[in-house]
Amino acid sequence: xxxxxxxxxxxxxxxxxxxxxxxxxxxxxxxxxxxxxxxxxxxxxxxxxxxxxxxxxxxxxxxxxxxxxxxxxxxxxxxxxxxxxxxxxxxxxxxxxxxxxxxxxxxxxxxxxxxxxxxxxxxxxxxxxxxxxxxxxxxxxxxxxxxxxxxxxxxxxxxxxxxxxxxxxxxxxxxxxxxxxxxxxxxxxxxxxxxxxxxxxxxxxxxxxxxxxxxxxxxxxxxxxxxxxxxxxxxxxxxxxxxxxxxxxxxxxxxxxxxxxxxxxxxxxxxxxxxxxxxxxxxxxxxxxxxxxxxxxxxxxxxxxxxxxxxxxxxxxxxxxxxxxxxxxxxxxxxxxxxxxxxxxxxxxxxxxxxxxxxxxxxxxxxxxx
Numbered sequence: 206x207x208x209x210x211x212x213x214x215x216x217x218x219x220x221x222x223x224x225x226x227x228x229x230x231x232x233x234x235x236x237x238x239x240x241x242x243x244x245x246x247x248x249x250x251x252x253x254x255x256x257x258x259x260x261x262x263x264x265x266x267x268x269x270x271x272x273x274x275x276x277x278x279x280x281x282x283x284x285x286x287x288x289x290x291x292x293x294x295x296x297x298x299x300x301x302x303x304x305x306x307x308x309x310x311x312x313x314x315x316x317x318x319x320x321x322x323x324x325x326x327x328x329x330x331x332x333x334x335x336x337x338x339x340x341x342x343x344x345x346x347x348x349x350x351x352x353x354x355x356x357x358x359x360x361x362x363x364x365x366x367x368x369x370x371x372x373x374x375x376x377x378x379x380x381x382x383x384x385x386x387x388x389x390x391x392x393x394x395x396x397x398x399x400x401x402x403x404x405x406x407x408x409x410x411x412x413x414x415x416x417x418x419x420x421x422x423x424x425x426x427x428x429x430x431x432x433x434x435x436x437x438x439x440x441x442x443x444x445x446x447x448x449x450x451x452x453x454x455x456x457x458x459x460x461x462x463x464x465x466x467x468x469x470x471x472x473x474x475x476x477x478x479x480x481x482x483x484x485x486x487x488x489x490x491x492x493x494x495x496x497x498x499x500x501x502x503x504x505x506x507x508x509x510x511x512x513x514x515x516x517x518x519x520x521x522x523x524x525x526x527x528x529x530x531x532x533x534x535x536x537x538x539x540x541x542x543x544x545x546x547x548x549x550x551x552x553x554x555x556x557x558x559x560x561x562x563x564x565x566x567x568x569x570x571x572x573x574x575x
Contacts (some may be wrong), residue, residue: 293341
């Protein structure tokens with residue numbers, strides 16, 4: 206009898222251990238959208254080109270159970286649908302957030318354990334935008350989700366845009382206090398980390414809950430911030446130029462240096478180049494022009510250089526030292542993830558001007574003709 210009892214305990218523990226081992230984090234997306242045609246519903250992560258799963262829709266109904274290979278902290282997910290006539294519908298979702306004071310619909314929801322979508326779709330036709338005949342933008346019915354999506358949908362989209370004023374810092378801190386479990390807030394702070402002082406960043410990080418603290422993104426950001434506190438020990442790395450030689454980024458013979466971070470695949474970056482070329486010939490002789498590519502494919506970079514024919518210093522962050530080099534450049538030049546990014550510095554690495562996004566001709570003239 207004792208043997209049987211002991212055997213039963215061991216067997217139960219083995220079954221429990223096995224089930225725990227096989228347990229996977231999953232996101233279930235299901236619902237009934239009455240006017241959704243038969244077809245295929247696709248789920249993408251971070252970008253519509255990165256589809257990670259799909260399910261057939263029939264009579265407006267769908268049920269998808271996406272299992273993550275490893276425990277997933279949280280991701281941005283989106284939906285698009287292709288019907289049997291080849292028409293693609295790209296979903297947006299109603300939120301409680303605003304963008305520049307106007308109601309905002311999000312392309313994304315977060316990878317909560319369950320997403321429920323019931324109702325009808327509404328066609329969305331933005332003014333001034335011409336869409337292809339087989340492509341539609343649609344507004345989804347409100348979704349029932351979890352706490353990560355709830356936080357996303359209650360944080361204004363422009364919270365991290367514009368100048369970093371004291372009011373903005375206080376507002377971000379209030380949002381973290383209200384949603385200390387929000388990976389969206391963590392991701393946005395990481396994305397814009399160079400807009401904050403080390404002390405501000407440290408205050409943000411100390412306000413999150415333990416689940417977020419245990420994440421890889423949090424740990425990497427914490428390490429990065431410690432590096433910023435000691436940035437006087439960071440020296441500018443050597444970068445590879447268009448002739449394959451390692452060289453200094455800045456030439457001290459010039460008083461100021463205009464650095465443009467770009468990539469061959471970046472549309473706004475390429476659009477900005479003719480303006481840079483036009484003003485390069487008119488610049489003050491004390492200004493050095495430097496373009497730094499973040500291309501991962503050096504051949505794509507070389508092709509873009511040939512096509513664009515830029516005659517000033519051309520450098521690239523190479524793959525063999527990409528992570529450490531890029532991080533050092535981020536710290537020194539206050540570079541976030543968005544490009545094109547233009548920054549002007551003096552020989553003491555004081556930042557005289559910085560701008561993210563496509564620069565206007567007037568902005569470029571103001572920088573180089575002073």
